[in-house]
Amino acid sequence: xxxxxxxxxxxxxxxxxxxxxxxxxxxxxxxxxxxxxxxxxxxxxxxxxxxxxxxxxxxxxxxxxxxxxxxxxxxxxxxxxxxxxxxxxxxxxxxxxxxxx
Numbered sequence: 001x002x003x004x005x006x007x008x009x010x011x012x013x014x015x016x017x018x019x020x021x022x023x024x025x026x027x028x029x030x031x032x033x034x035x036x037x038x039x040x041x042x043x044x045x046x047x048x049x050x051x052x053x054x055x056x057x058x059x060x061x062x063x064x065x066x067x068x069x070x071x072x073x074x075x076x077x078x079x080x081x082x083x084x085x086x087x088x089x090x091x092x093x094x095x096x097x098x099x100x101x
Contacts, residue, residue: 001038001039001040001073002038002039002040003040003071004036004040004042004070004071004072005036006034006036008070008071009034009036009042009044009067009070009072010026010031010034012066012067012069012070013025013026013031013044013063013066013067014026014027015066016059016062016063016066017062018030018049018055018059019055019058019059020055021049021098023090023094023097023098025046025059025063026091027090027091027093027094028049028085028089028090028094029085029089029090029091029094030046030047030048030085030089031044031045031046032045032046032047032080033045039073039074040071040072040073041072041073041074041075041076042067042072042074042075042076043076043077043078044063044075044076044077044078045078045080046077046078046079046080047079047080047081047083047084047085048079048085049085050085051081056079060077060079063075063077064077087099
């Protein structure tokens with residue numbers, strides 16, 4: 001136990017794609033914090049584009065599945081709306097892809 005690293009979690013989350021946007025949740029800037037305890041339980045604090053996002057459940061299920069695959073013993077996902085998400089939170093590559101910046 002206690003072998004899971006933050007980098008492992010981030011790497012796994014690059015594989016969680018927002019199905020509506022087609023970009024991963026890391027590059028979209030959805031992840032606010034990642035905490036891993038000594039028992040490899042992972043708590044993710046994150047947001048989505050809007051409070052009524054219809055993909056809330058599928059995205060959370062994908063996060064849980066990806067993190068369990070790499071050894072998380074439990075996954076807690078805390079969806080927050082403060083600060084609210086906005087396009088400036090995206091990586092430069094995601095902004096170029098979506099907004100043509």
